[in-house]
Amino acid sequence: MKISVISQNFHRSVNVWSVGFLKYQTAYHIQQYLANLQSQRLNKEKTLDGTIIIVEHSPVYTTGIRTQGYSESEERRLKTLGAEFYRTNRGGLITFHGPGQLVVYPILDLKSFNKSMKCYICKLEKTVIEVCKSFGVEAERSLDTGVWVKDNKICAIGVHGSRYITTHGIALNINNDLSWFSHIVPCGIPDKGVTTLSQELRKPLTITDVIYPFLQSFSHEFECDMKMLSHEVRKDVVNHLKKENLTSDITEAQLLRNNDLKLK
């Protein structure tokens, strides 16, 4: 069943694109393409006030701009575990993405929202807290950016802003294998742990169960309507990925299929 448009007649609107299971690098190129498109103000019809990319990654460790603390030998060590490793331009320290974790990249034009980065981060945290609450999990903010269930982080946040266009985003643990985190100090915070929604609820949840509640919460917190990203723009993205040799026929079909996000 296709997700219907979320429309509460807000004066802002964002696109939604659930890209499915993708490698980190491919998703990063999609982010960059959409961010460039967003920054060209003439394209407002195509881009609206932003696009939310929903993705699930194969195992990957990533660092942010404070990357000097992670040596090449550290990088090699983590790769031998079977994960990829990327140094990115986001804020935040090292984290892990993998199957069973809901990763969301809002490519927003903050000129249409509140321009303060501090405010953007706070709204992302509140969005995730509301999602957790809707499943009966009490989560909260703390002095360390992210969303926490007591001393365990349930959602990591790390973003980048360039001329008010945001990239990167959040990673909410649904039913991912937490043992990947044991090989790092997640987000550089040594005396805290990690958890998932499934672990907190003691029952299995999947990403599919959480996507629509997430979008509802985002729509409410950011006061924006949502609609599916047009086929035209998705086709442009796929053509761009083809030129960069970043896509296969399978990936192309996956990216161009109609979004079939299930309503709860």
Add this chain to the structure above:
Amino acid sequence: MAVCVNVFHKCLRLPSTLLKLRPVVHKLNATQITRTFCSTNALAARKYTEQHEWIDVQGKIGTVGVTDYAQGALGDVVFAQLPEPDSELNQMDDCGALESVKAASELYSPVSGTVVEKNKDVEETPALINQSPYEQGWLFKIQLSKPEELDALLDEAGYENHLKNTGH
């Protein structure tokens, strides 16, 4: 530093904001009256970008930082990625980033030129950017290759208007 009494009294009548800026010091002798002691010239020299950088030009060297509005909007800065000395920059090139609340926000060079110095104190103590965005929180110094580019930047009033008109 020596101060001419005439000039000192002129300063008392200036707005208090000017008095917070660094003085331009000139050599005095008994028979000459100097230029104004207080920093009318420094304030007049400071220009701004719409991305909230400021530049304060003395001779051919511009000192660059981010505005008080910017440091407030960022939150507590935990890391400053600054351009290296000897890097060549064009006006509005992204030349670094400031990290706060797990968000990395890009820095843009207000002018073209060659970076001559980065602020190592800020690299050590990024909080200086929040505490003192116009003084100790300066980010880098650049030797201007095209001083005429300053004309395209906003002056103090222009920047204040920009903040008002764009809903900051």
